[in-house]
Amino acid sequence: MVTRDDNAVQTLGQDGGRPGGPAPGPSEAAAAAFQAGVWVLARPGESLRDFMAASLGFPASYIEGSVSTVFLDASPVDDIDAALVKPGCLVALSGAMPGLVGAVMRRRSPYASFRTAISHAGESADEAAGGEAAGGDRGPSGPEEACLVRLKLFNAVLRDMGRMVIERGAWLESAEAGQAAPTAELPGAPAASLIRLPA
Amino acid sequence: MDTIVRIDVGAQGGPKVRKEPVGSYAGYGGRALTSMMVAREVPPLCHPLGPENKLVIAPGLLSGTAAGQSGRLSVGCKSPLTGGIKEANAGGQAAQVMARLGYAAIVLEGAAPEGSCFLIYVNKDGIGVENAPQYKGLENYDLIEEIKKRYGEKVACISIGPAGEQRLAAASIACTDMEMHPTRHAGRGGVGAVMGAKGVKIIVMDDAGMPMRQPKDAEKFKAANKAWVEGLKKHPVTGSGLPAYGTNVLTNIINESGGFPTYNFKQGQFDGASKISGESYAAMMVKRGGQPTHGCHRGCVIQCSGIYNDADGKFLSKQPEYETVWAHGANCGIDDMDAIAMLDRLDDDIGLDTIEMGATVAVAMEAGVLKFGDAKGAIELIKEIGKGTPLGRIIGSGAAVTAKAFGLERAPVVKGQAMPAYDPRAIMGIGVTYATSPMGADHTAGYAIATNILKVGGYVDPLKPEGQIELSRNLQIATAAIDATGMCLFIAFAVLDQPETFQAMLDLLNAFYGLSMTNDDVVALGKAVLKAERDFNAAAGFTKEADRLPEYFKREAIAPHNVTFGIKDEDLDKVFNW
Numbered sequence: 114m115v116t117r118d119d120n121a122v123q124t125l126g127q128d129g130g131r132p133g134g135p136a137p138g139p140s141e142a143a144a145a146a147f148q149a150g151v152w153v154l155a156r157p158g159e160s161l162r163d164f165m166a167a168s169l170g171f172p173a174s175y176i177e178g179s180v181s182t183v184f185l186d187a188s189p190v191d192d193i194d195a196a197l198v199k200p201g202c203l204v205a206l207s208g209a210m211p212g213l214v215g216a217v218m219r220r221r222s223p224y225a226s227f228r229t230a231i232s233h234a235g236e237s238a239d240e241a242a243g244g245e246a247a248g249g250d251r252g253p254s255g256p257e258e259a260c261l262v263r264l265k266l267f268n269a270v271l272r273d274m275g276r277m278v279i280e281r282g283a284w285l286e287s288a289e290a291g292q293a294a295p296t297a298e299l300p301g302a303p304a305a306s307l308i309r310l311p312a
Numbered sequence: 313m314d315t316i317v318r319i320d321v322g323a324q325g326g327p328k329v330r331k332e333p334v335g336s337y338a339g340y341g342g343r344a345l346t347s348m349m350v351a352r353e354v355p356p357l358c359h360p361l362g363p364e365n366k367l368v369i370a371p372g373l374l375s376g377t378a379a380g381q382s383g384r385l386s387v388g389c390k391s392p393l394t395g396g397i398k399e400a401n402a403g404g405q406a407a408q409v410m411a412r413l414g415y416a417a418i419v420l421e422g423a424a425p426e427g428s429c430f431l432i433y434v435n436k437d438g439i440g441v442e443n444a445p446q447y448k449g450l451e452n453y454d455l456i457e458e459i460k461k462r463y464g465e466k467v468a469c470i471s472i473g474p475a476g477e478q479r480l481a482a483a484s485i486a487c488t489d490m491e492m493h494p495t496r497h498a499g500r501g502g503v504g505a506v507m508g509a510k511g512v513k514i515i516v517m518d519d520a521g522m523p524m525r526q527p528k529d530a531e532k533f534k535a536a537n538k539a540w541v542e543g544l545k546k547h548p549v550t551g552s553g554l555p556a557y558g559t560n561v562l563t564n565i566i567n568e569s570g571g572f573p574t575y576n577f578k579q580g581q582f583d584g585a586s587k588i589s590g591e592s593y594a595a596m597m598v599k600r601g602g603q604p605t606h607g608c609h610r611g612c613v614i615q616c617s618g619i620y621n622d623a624d625g626k627f628l629s630k631q632p633e634y635e636t637v638w639a640h641g642a643n644c645g646i647d648d649m650d651a652i653a654m655l656d657r658l659d660d661d662i663g664l665d666t667i668e669m670g671a672t673v674a675v676a677m678e679a680g681v682l683k684f685g686d687a688k689g690a691i692e693l694i695k696e697i698g699k700g701t702p703l704g705r706i707i708g709s710g711a712a713v714t715a716k717a718f719g720l721e722r723a724p725v726v727k728g729q730a731m732p733a734y735d736p737r738a739i740m741g742i743g744v745t746y747a748t749s750p751m752g753a754d755h756t757a758g759y760a761i762a763t764n765i766l767k768v769g770g771y772v773d774p775l776k777p778e779g780q781i782e783l784s785r786n787l788q789i790a791t792a793a794i795d796a797t798g799m800c801l802f803i804a805f806a807v808l809d810q811p812e813t814f815q816a817m818l819d820l821l822n823a824f825y826g827l828s829m830t831n832d833d834v835v836a837l838g839k840a841v842l843k844a845e846r847d848f849n850a851a852a853g854f855t856k857e858a859d860r861l862p863e864y865f866k867r868e869a870i871a872p873h874n875v876t877f878g879i880k881d882e883d884l885d886k887v888f889n890w
């Protein structure tokens with residue numbers, strides 16, 4: 114079973130803005146994959162902030178200063194500490210966006226009322242860790258557990274963080290049989306087989 | 313900029329040019345000037361294509377100065393599309409050049425004799441009008457090539473294509489950009505049809521020999537401009553997001569939110585969105601030797617535009633804007649970047665509003681005229697408009713007319729004008745603005761501007777659903793005021809987040825005109841403009857029932873959030889209670 118590599122998180126550091134200065138951005142093919150969605154490892158029930166920091170390795174200051182637009186399962190998120198990752202969910206991360214509606218989508222936007230009908234309302238860690246769908250009474254997951262979630266990166270976040278996410282492990286759905294990666298057995302994994310994006 | 317030029321195109325013996333001082337219109341620019349003049353001088357019940365309507369073309373208060381971002385041009389009239397008051401605005405070089413020539417407005421009045429095709433030439437020595445039948449029927453790109461041969465490449469042009477000559481309700485007015493391409497359009501509301509009705513094909517303006525407009529207080533103005541440009545450059549949206557990807561950076565985000573109208577507003581997400589995103593366009597532009605970061609006029613600091621080349625590396629169109637990519641892309645089920653750029657080019661060439669056209673082609677697709685996703689068919693359909701075929705004339709009349717012609721209920725319009733690129737069920741606050749704006753469904757009517765800084769209408773709790781009504785009102789007031797300055801609305805992001813940048817904008821106005829305007833004055837100006845516009849519409853026969861979305865937005869839920877438009881009519885009626 115694949116587990117999270119917590120050491121990798123430590124080596125990238127948690128602070129100090131963009132790791133290693135301006136990133137060159139991922140290849141064209143990888144950029145297309147990130148916009149359509151790739152699969153990455155996460156810890157069931159972790160908050161979106163923890164997901165970005167621990168599972169993806171984003172520095173804390175980058176999360177606070179640059180990841181200003183966040184979606185969980187198509188809902189704009191205001192509180193990244195209250196919104197929790199669950200197996201198979203879809204997380205999309207973006208920089209600050211233009212236009213009234215761009216501003217509306219921003220976390221804690223003064224215009225959040227414009228999107229009340231679709232905004233994400235936080236949930237309990239139990240629900241997010243799998244709840245009934247994952248076997249009911251499992252309770253919050255331990256740090257050794259992993260699941261798969263779908264991740265989309267857009268615009269500046271794609272440019273700045275895409276390569277790092279690939280290095281840590283990002284998988285694409287593949288139509289080819291026999292490509293099944295060990296991740297296939299993790300909670301949240303899609304029915305299709307997965308192949309790892311080359312670094 | 314203290315002169316208004318009036319051209320009576322129907323005067324005996326040929327068009328007559330009259331100059332007059334700005335008089336009671338002093339202090340107004342851009343939308344404030346066009347709307348005040350239309351409200352005062354155009355009979356609300358007149359036919360938009362009749363002699364009583366006027367076409368008012370006005371630069372902003374700061375156009376033609378050294379102030380960054382100040383080159384928007386406003387065009388106002390009674391709209392042939394909505395039947396109400398209209399202000400449509402455009403970038404390009406025209407506003408800067410007109411302002412430097414000293415004109416606060418050019419007003420086209422009267423009824424042109426049948427078959428007229430006037431060219432108006434403006435330079436430092438005056439204004440001439442001639443009948444120029446050789447330009448009749450030309451598309452905008454060919455027309456500008458002819459103009460270049462005659463006047464060189466340093467002039468700025470305002471023109472109509474065949475759609476305007478046919479007086480179609482979706483016709484736009486083109487303004488040339490820095491490369492003298494006719495790519496910047498006052499698109500909305502059929503303003504091109506009114507120019508066509510005045511028999512004017514093109515206005516050519518040459519500001520050679522005219523200096524930049526000078527401020528009353530040069531020192532203060534310089535300091536304010538420095539703070540202004542710094543503010544725009546340091547903000548993440550205006551400083552890097554927009555320059556890198558253009559407005560189409562929104563495609564991925566709005567699609568992700570489930571508010572990206574797809575297949576004529578049937579669903580809120582499009583499978584092909586990432587193929588036509590700003591990120592994908594930017595990569596393609598670099599690969600083909602285009603330019604992803606470019607301004608539409610001199611003095612643009614943000615540079616949200618770009619140059620899109622075809623597969624052979626030749627110029628095809630400007631970088632299509634978000635609204636265009638949505639309208640001709642997702643809304644029509646088309647995920648081909650080249651096809652969308654070609655549709656953008658055709659709209660610019662024939663002189664059509666890209667939002668109205670994308671919405672209309674999607675209605676035609678729903679009617680079975682062609683299939684969703686048929687890019688070639690969409691291109692041919694737009695070409696029909698240029699040719700003036702009966703089908704082309706229907707399509708060129710917009711989404712409401714096309715739905716009627718094909719017997720469909722599902723026309724996504726308010727006051728006859730097509731909704732832009734945000735589904736009002738998923739993003740209900742924008743639906744409030746679509747419903748209540750005097751302009752018809754319009755996203756820019758309530759653009760993001762610092763209501764929290766302006767404190768228009770007091771503090772609004774952003775998490776209360778009722779906030780949508782108050783916010784929409786406040787945004788509409790603030791937008792009307794900003795539209796008067798001639799500032800590109802994309803400044804809104806920097807002004808929204810940085811109070812000092814908002815102050816810099818006020819300082820620019822005050823230093824230039826020797827005024828001492830405050831927040832309250834800005835709010836009062838915005839309210840006055842909106843009130844004049846609302847009063848005009850009321851006198852033109854609009855009742856509160858016009859401030860509604862089509863019923864099917866309340867009945868048909870949109871995936872993935874499965875929401876309908878839930879704002880009550882009585883709440884919509886409160887938007888203009890101030």
Ligand code: SF4
Nearest residue numbers: 403608612614616800
């Ligand atoms: S930001 Fe864009 S629309 Fe505004 S003036 Fe610059 S190029 Fe034109």
